[in-house]
Amino acid sequence: MAAYPSLYAGQKLTAALLSSMQPFTVIKAADESVTSSTALQDDNHLIIPLAAASTYTIEGALFYDGVYNAGNLKLTWSLPALATILWSPNAPATGGAAAYASNGTTAGNLTVGTYGTGGTKTTASITATVTTFGTAGNMTLRWAQDASNATATTIYAGSWLRALRIA
Structure with a gap:
């Protein structure tokens, strides 16, 4: 079974190598709204x-x-250019149903339901695998209302969101 990063007997453990093994976590610092x-x-x-x-596993909560x-x-x-993604938000379905939507996709938009305002805070659990090729860059969440x-x-x-490099 392959592991990232590959470690070898006698290999010098550097700060850069140890840092590459750590997950990267970003926490939203302020509320953001779209109207x-x-x-x-x-x-x-x-x-x-x-x-x-590189390949990463991504998890998170919105x-x-x-x-x-x-x-x-x-x-x-x-x-980033040419990167691929397989992802799914596990969250309430649209249409007012008391069901959850968990649909994987490789491209395009996914929509999850909203269940009230005033700080009721519904949660969407995010799971993804992202593979980059020749280009480094940012993975940025993009969002909007589905219906104005x-x-x-x-x-x-x-x-x-948390990213762990696995390859």
């Missing part, structure tokens, strides 16, 4: 730097709210 807009926008805080020619069964939350990612609504859809401070 009356379905145009995807980059999140101001949920950004992960990715090295070229704490969000929006008007019940109306605006909803549309999610996607901005990635005058009541804001908000992703709250404390939401987080």
